[in-house]
Amino acid sequence: MKVKKTRRQKRKLLVNETRVIKPEKITRSEESEGAESVAYDFIPDTMPTRAVYREQLEIGFRNHLLVLLQGPIGCGKTSIVREVARSMKLPCRIVQMGEQIDSKTLFGAFHCLDVPGEFCWKQSTFTKYILDKGIILLEDIDCASSDLISQIINLCNSREVQLTSGETIRMHNEAYIIVTMRCTKRERSFRSADIELLLTSIPFQIWLPPFTNNELHRAICILCKRVAPIAQKLLTLFDELINSPINQLNGRKLGATDLLKACKRVNDLNDLSDSVAVFHELIDCWTVHCRRQEDVFSLSEIIASSLSLNHEQLMYHLNLRLPEISVTQTCMKCGRVNLQRNRIATTRESKVTRFGITRNVCRLLEQIAVCVNRLEPILLVGETGVGKTAIIQLLADSIGTTLRVVNLSQHSDSCDLIGGYKPVSVPYLLRPLKKEYDELFAATFDLKKNEKFLHHLEVNFLSLF
Template sequence: GNLVTEEEVVNVLVGIFLNPSYTIPLMGCFRAIARNFVDKAVALLCFVPNLRSNTVDDDAMEVDSDIVLDDVANFVEYHAEQGRGLDLHEHVCLAFCRALEMSSFSLSSVLSYFKFAPAPFERFSGKQVMVEPHGLRVARISYRFLLLKPEIFSKLWDWSCFLELQPCKSDLIWCRGQILRVVLKSGSRANESLNIEAQEASACLLRSTDFDQEICLNSLRFNYHPVGSPKGNGLQPPFRSKRLTTRDDISASYTFILTSAVKKSYERMDDQIDGRTLEGGYVCTDRPGEFRWQPGSLTQAVQNGFWIVFEDINKAPSDVHSILLPLLEGADSFKTGHGEVIKVAESFRMFSTIAVSEFDSFESAGQDALSVLWRRIIIQPPENKDLQEIVKARYPDLGLHAGKLIETFERVNSISMFQIVGFHPECFSVYCLGRFSLRDLLKWCKRITGLGFCFDGSLSEEQCNYIYTEAVDVFAAFPALFDNRLSIMKEIGNIWKTRVSAAETLYPLDKPIYQDSATGLKIGRVFLPYKKEPLHERVIPFVAIRSSLFVLERIACSVKHNEPVLLVGETGTGKTTLVQNLALRLGQKLTVLNMSQQSDVADLLGGFKPVDEQFVYSNLCREFMALFARTFSKKKNKTIRGYLEKFLCNKNWEKLLRGIQQGVEKAQQHISIEQINIE
């Protein structure tokens, strides 16, 4: 008796579904029947006599009634009784906007509503009294519809009222400008005519982003399904037939289910990535002259419902943008490079990233023709408190000293930026403009924990010296100028109370120990085990000068912690030689590649290349001659050797191979006779 049908659930909850405060939670809990809510709401709204105006006095209208409306059970009935048809219409538009944001398959139902309802900006078209905050929300809702489906909503309504609109507040001016930019397809230059200063325009963008992120964050919150947690949440009863549905069914249809089963694909964009890489192309098969179609990463993601992330989307060439455009506009199908049209899977999602450099603004990043189609979420760098929490969570042993570690990190960033651009480090956000990132901080913490000390209480002088040494390696080894390195070293030394003399010279006075042992190589404070027993007779003589030993110690420390190393220096200063010497000492195989503008990906990954026949046959003949001489007498077989050399000189490969084959057969017979004689 505790089973209910989908229809019963929709009939009970549709009244509060239209309340924008509850649209997203209900969409998240009942995603499998979300479209039913929209259809039912449209069926009820068609009976509202007037959605174009309010019949009550304007003085009685409340500018922001969301808090009061939270307790209203039937949203449609309440507004109809109050004579607030236009207010109801605007709330419905916001609810439908959020519903469309979370489930694109409800588009047809939303469009059916606007067959009898006016545009979301009816307040601007008619003679309704516009209160500024109320009008701003109307403009933002209209702008959100444009961003969701610009090709549909830009033609569905008459947007000319925004040309005549003369708002006073900067937020509404900015929003009006963005709407006209999309409708008129005027590009980013249209913002120059808004009469808003750049700083104020940036603030408007951030406030608009906050309004947009409210949908995104709530979407993630109500669609998040943690691994191993119970699926029931008490909000949804089980269903009985007219199709019997369970909570498992609804959980399985979520868009944003954060589990390990979600397939992901990553594409790092640069000028080498083209449309063929994403769409696919024809590749050779094992049979000569035969080709088959190999779908690209984007085609596979669209077809199989994977998620795909485009890193550095701003670096992608124009043909990639043209391929992504239909998907960004919400197309239900995708046309591949060889003409096949495939259906876009419902679980397919696209993400992209843009890395903002130290001197770029968040507003200027990613401003291109397609930027309006992406939902932009600005990710701010962590603050001091956040960094401490990250360090404590990642390295619990360093929890007591997290504050001091972050202080060092911030001071080093301040000094490094002062050295680069020359401004006072206190004038700007240190982390936003810092030379060093969170990766460098975590790298330093990893090295500290690798020292093997106990960090439960106060630090000894020896521990501080070791921490100082690791900080110098991570933060002070990069600056090219001697004075810049010393200034960073002095600042680190002041924080960790090390000896003043340690920060006054680039290299300490004592040379690091460089010694072989039975199990490994000792280089200063670093011990590296042998990969295999090294051949000491092959080791290149190494002159143990102070500067080379300290550089070698830093290289060895990076090798120990699996950190990639970039050696910077003039030609002939021993960059490659140091690595070669270290590899020989450890018995580690080393490959040296000289990179240039002519270097190809095939040099790293491998590939088929044309080979000169003579090069192959000459090496083969040379090896055969050497083996033949070990088995048979050179004098007695001078004739055979002469024939082979003649065939090689005349490039008669067929006779050469036949002669080599006969020689191999003769050798096998000779070995067989010797074995019989021995027995």
């Protein structure tokens, strides 16, 4: 089982006036803001070479044009839009596009009232955005349906839309829409010919190139000041990893986001001269996404060589090192990181001693604990039954944190995560009550003496379905 880092997926948290929104209802609070969000958000300020792209965006906004911003992953599309929003003193609202967003409910939908058979029209979050001044960033527009893309293009051209309820909504004069698309300069792939035709018809398109080494070096020196003396060495190492055949053939390629994340981790180390500590952070950021163990070893060998670690040290830290896993009254130690325990956890018996603490489990626990401590998203990849959920349950129980599990599948709806209105029957709502009633009845009365009553109750309850 591997730990696979997810890309940012543009789920950045509240920074100043910037808001991240999922369709309809989800917003993130400042209290849960990731430590690295601020660092990435201020990248455009450190790169005067990208001023021309910011000027192009401002020209598009002032002329009320729909802007299509294209570029590879990690080239700073979201960051540059946020920078323009700050310079124009406008809030930036982000909506993640996807197949789950229906074009019919983009502007709103009818919702049930308490009175059966009566409905009322409620505006969507997107509608509230276009009625207020601000920049609306629609990310990954190529993932949306062709019908939805067509509606957005028509909205930007006419600056108004006719709703299903018969109402006409006009965009605020200072409301601007920009859409982004992930692609390379040589290759642009579309899910269908209709989507390709619609997106290529947008007249105002901006191509944002990937960061150059000079831009990245400047960003690292400004955002991670302690890493500045070794910034060039890290860049040289990262270029070597990117150009390696392993990275070229891998499904998940390394990008600028991985470089900046690794630099921020190294920047927070107590001793930058500790090559072993730097080595652990770099392999966690740049190698654990590889599926094959041979690829992990090959990339780690390049990193170790750059940090002047010999072959014996490399083999020890990759295969023999056993991170210490221990639980005290106040914290849980997972190798190189300590997680604070809640008061509730100190009164319960720890399950660590009842869990198979092998070398692989210890290393995985350490990697997960570091990400948890830094508020970084992670993706666990493995076959069914290898213990992905179990190891998260172990960590949550050990530190006394509530674990909430949401099972997703191909048939999962966006409402399962972000909430919404779904029609349900009365028997479906009564099912939990019936289960609780049966348990309470069995604990209070004799089931054999009341068998006739229970049978009659069950028959009547099933007749509701």
